[in-house]
Amino acid sequence: MQNAPIQSILTSPITLDIKRLDLIDPFISGNKFFKLKYNLSYAKEKQYQGVISFGGAYSNHIHALSYACRYYQLECLAIIRGDELSHQPLNSTLTDVARNGTQIKFISREQYRQRHHPDFLAQLQQAYPNYYIIPEGGSNELAIQGCQEIISTADLANYDWICCAVGTGSTLAGIIQKTAHSHTQVLGFSALKDHYLSEQIRLFINDNRLQHWQMNYDYCCGGYAKTTPELIQFIHHFEQNYHIPIEPIYTGKMLYGIFDLIQNDFFTANSRILAIHTGGLQAKMSLM
């Protein structure tokens, strides 16, 4: 198992450390490494010919998946949202994806909305019988199992809070399961405006007795992939002060939130916080 380095950000009165999942693999970055590991070993074990998954044109998941499939010698089909993109040159994310041998198929936004629908998935499976279908963001049971490994036993002893950015919620679900029955609290920062995420996470963890976690929606800056001048300014300051690259969709918003909550005394004195850097730097140049 890969061990991510932990770096100190603040030491007093609040301790804030950051776990650098962005450094565990040069290509399969961040939390996607953990989300994919059991999915791809499953696909290999079941002798699938390839995998199929879904994402937007800048998807960190599709980017990581294309590298992972090349590594595991699995074929890969990436279904990308937006058929208007098929007439344009590939962006930097999809250029890497294509270079890894992944086949790219653009579909309309309307069709893309069907991506979780059983009929749509059944048709897709029929067209590609030897392919293993992984949902958008890689988010399924095996992903949640892999994401438990983001947190070590030592982390449970060393921290009062673990903070993580949330997209689909499966990474947070893994962290919640790993911290169950410890004293450590979990705080998720939504990258989306939609408040249904808490419900989705409850479904993922499938244990209503677990109460040691909460979601914060106050720092999504207007919604997924949206930014504010304050967020961008925060990211520049953070990178200058701590020499850690962050992007504005996930880790940037989480850290923006953590610093603001510290300022507003959300955390009690002497709290020890571990923030998870979930990677995703591949698309940063296109985003800010």
Ligand SMILES: *Cc1c(COP(=O)(O)O)cnc(C)c1O
């Ligand atoms: C995908 C991603 C997330 C969100 O993970 P979920 O499991 O979908 O919640 C967070 N940070 C980065 C950098 C990501 O690429």
